[in-house]
Amino acid sequence: MSVTFCSFACMKCPESHYANTEKKHCLQKAVIFLDHKDPLGMSLTITALCFSVLTTVVLGLFVKHRDTPIVKANNKTLSYILLITLTVCFLCSLLFIGHPNTTTCILQQITFGGAFTVALATVLAKAITVIIAFKVTFPRKMVRWLIISKAPNLIIPICTLIHLVLCGIWLGTSPPFLDKDAHAEHGHIILVCNKGSDFAFYGILGYLCSLALGSYTVAFLSRNLPGTFNEAKFLSFSMLVFFCVWLTFLPVLHSTKGKVMVAMEVFSILASSAALLGFIFVPKCYIILVRPDKNSVHHIRKRPHSRSNNPLEN
Structure with a gap:
């Protein structure tokens, strides 16, 4: 002292x-604290806003071309949900920047975990839909029923409910709170959000990684299935990057303190969200904007197995 x-x-x-x-x-x-006016905080804020605007533009593009084969083939409802959720993911990173308080400390974890739960559950639903659409081992009538009833979409509310239960346990036992670190840097008091229960935080993070791993496994197994717009490879790549980003974040979390730790968490949110946006939607936007000739019924009919094996396009 x-x-x-x-x-x-x-x-x-x-x-x-x-x-x-x-x-x-x-x-x-x-x-x-990690302020919007700091160069680091300002750059992260601008990045988050730019990605959220870009995601909104992609959503508008998909809505405008909603009747084209590439949008319809990949379950446009799930695509809309994923794009809206990714916008929330990018914007929720702004909760980590600026003067923290008890409310923002709680909202950080709830919004971050909830948004990514919906996003990963949507990717899982899309991956399962690909298998249902292309697997010849399923009876044709069952395939039709599963697709028409949109049974895979039930994964989203189920996974979200599990997350809400975990958050309820977290907030009921040891919720996040505003903390002050007066010893990390000489002459400074660092305002940080204490996660309350480290076990609950790692539990939520582990739950997200398990969803990502499950989505990756399902998408990887269906990567070689036929179809003009089979997005399984893109789903598996996005989940692999997501898993790697958060696996890398864990040792960084223990080796950094203060503003750097918060900045790394924001960076991880932005990087993993950008991976989902880039790997899943950029190839589709390329076909819609640059190669519209491939986004036509005529092109699908020229490809063998494309129409007969993909019930989503019928």
């Missing part, structure tokens, strides 16, 4: 102050 010397006695400086170089006075510590 810093000590101030005087002519009569020594006096310890309170935690909110530090001693000057002459050890004669206590100076007020500066309060710091």
Whole structure:
């Protein structure tokens, strides 16, 4: 602890102050956090806003071309849900930037976990839909029923409900709260959001990674199935990048403190969301905008097995 010397006695400086170089006075510590005005915070904010606008543009593009084969073949409802959720994922990173308080500390984890749960559950539903659409081992009537009834879409509310239960347990036992670190940096008090229960945080993160791993496994197994617009390969690549990003984040979380730790969490959110957007939707946007000749019924009919094996296109 810093000590101030005087002519009569020594006096310890309170935690909110530090001693000057002459050890004669206590100076007020500066309060710091990942601010929007900082170069790092500003760059992350701009990146998040740009990606959210880009995702909105892609959503508009899909809505405009909703009657084209490439949008219809990959379950346009799930595509809409995924694009809206990705927009929320990009925007939720803004909760980590700026002056934190108890409300934002709680919203950070709930919004982050909820948005990614819906996104990953949607990818899982899309991967299962691909298998249902192309697997010849399923009876034709069953395939029709599963697709018309949209049974794979039930995965989204089920996974979301599981996440809500986990969040309820977290908030009911040891919720996140605003914390102050007065010892990490000399002369500064760092405002950070304490996650409350590390076990609950890693439980949510493990749940997300298990969804990503499940989606990757299902998509990987269906990567070689026939079809003009089989997106299984793109789904598996996006899940692989997502899994790698958060697996890399764990050791960084333990080796950094303060603003750098928060910035790395924001970066992980942006990187994993960008992977989903890039791998899943950029190839489709390329065909819609640059190669419209491939986005036609005539092109599908020229490809062997494309029409007969993909009930989603019928």
